[in-house]
Amino acid sequence: MTFLEHLEELRIRLIRCAVALVVTTIACWQFRLEIFHFLTQPLRDAYPAGIKFMFTAPTEGFMLNMKMAFFVGIFAAAPFLLYQVWSFIAPGLYANERIWAIPFIGFGTIFFLLGAAFGHFYLFPSTFEFLGQFANADIEYRPKVDEYFSFYSWFLLGLGLVFQLPVVIFVLSRIGLVTPGFLLRNFKYAVLATFVVSAVITPGGDMMTQTLLAGPMLGLYLLGVGIAWLFGKPRRPESQAISKD
Numbered sequence: 001m002t003f004l005e006h007l008e009e010l011r012i013r014l015i016r017c018a019v020a021l022v023v024t025t026i027a028c029w030q031f032r033l034e035i036f037h038f039l040t041q042p043l044r045d046a047y048p049a050g051i052k053f054m055f056t057a058p059t060e061g062f063m064l065n066m067k068m069a070f071f072v073g074i075f076a077a078a079p080f081l082l083y084q085v086w087s088f089i090a091p092g093l094y095a096n097e098r099i100w101a102i103p104f105i106g107f108g109t110i111f112f113l114l115g116a117a118f119g120h121f122y123l124f125p126s127t128f129e130f131l132g133q134f135a136n137a138d139i140e141y142r143p144k145v146d147e148y149f150s151f152y153s154w155f156l157l158g159l160g161l162v163f164q165l166p167v168v169i170f171v172l173s174r175i176g177l178v179t180p181g182f183l184l185r186n187f188k189y190a191v192l193a194t195f196v197v198s199a200v201i202t203p204g205g206d207m208m209t210q211t212l213l214a215g216p217m218l219g220l221y222l223l224g225v226g227i228a229w230l231f232g233k234p235r236r237p238e239s240q241a242i243s244k245d
Contacts, residue, residue, distance in 0.1 A: 009091075013084045020080045024073030025066075032065045035072050039152060042120060043143065046128035053145035064145055071153050075116065075160075082108040089171075097174055108167045115163030116156045123159070123212055124152070158201035162217060169224030173232030180229040183221070190221050 028035060044051055055061050074081075082105045090098050172178045183190075198213040 009088060013088050017077075017081050017084050020077045021070065021073055024076040025070045028069040028072045028076065029065070032069055035068050036065070039068060039071075040148070042124040042152075043128055043148060045125055046131075047141065051141065051143065053143055053148065055145050060146055064149060067149060067153070071149075071157075074157070075113065078109045078112050079105055082112075100170075100174060104167065104171065107170075108164060111163040111167055112160040115159040115161070118163070118216065119156045119159040124155070126212060155201060159213075162197065162201070163220060165217070165220045166224045166227055169221075170227050170231060173228035176232075178228060179232055180225050183225045183228060187221070191218065194218055194221070 040053065055064065083101075086101050086104050090101065169178060169183070173180075194214045194217045195210065198210045198217060201213070
């Protein structure tokens with residue numbers, strides 16, 4: 001394929017992803033009230049005495065429901081979106097490597113959902129519990145609903161992408177770009193990168209929450225090392241690669 005053909009293929013894949021997101025957003029709109037209660041549960045659990053959200057712009061409530069439906073629609077469309085990603089890179093793979101499409105889509109979806117679940121059920125509640133300690137009789141927390149959702153959605157999407165690390169390592173190891181030895185030799189850099197990423201996407205900004213996030217990320221990296229060892233393709237010596245070319 002030429003460069004322009006690659007661009008055309010990318011355009012087609014992006015259009016299909018957009019159509020899928022429109023369909024899932026419309027479907028999720030039917031459950032907008034249930035979605036609102038579910039997405040705001042971590043904050044409401046941190047304030048057992050009760051908490052109410054507020055909005056100040058006339059259209060803010062409508063736009064919030066649209067954003068929440070779209071947000072959940074991303075997770076609903078995840079298998080199809082990953083299929084489009086695989087279909088775009090598949091022409092560059094050998095025929096025997098294309099059989100990994102189902103594991104890529106399946107495990108990519110699972111890890112994406114696991115990342116969001118980790119944030120919603122574990123990291124978010126611990127963060128709000130920590131932040132809630134600063135409220136007292138003279139300070140009442142009245143959250144603005146769009147600010148909370150922006151805070152929540154970017155955090156969970158970031159976690160979902162971070163949890164794709166084993167899947168990315170799987171693809172890179174299958175095409176011979178990384179090996180278990182390479183990953184282990186660069187583990188110290190992975191530790192540094194892990195804490196930098198956790199500092200960027202952690203809502204509270206406190207060291208405790210960053211550590212709670214960095215630990216699973218390092219576990220995912222080591223899981224990727226195991227995946228590279230099991231499924232990776234050894235690098236060809238450079239001289240052999242040149243002679244075959």
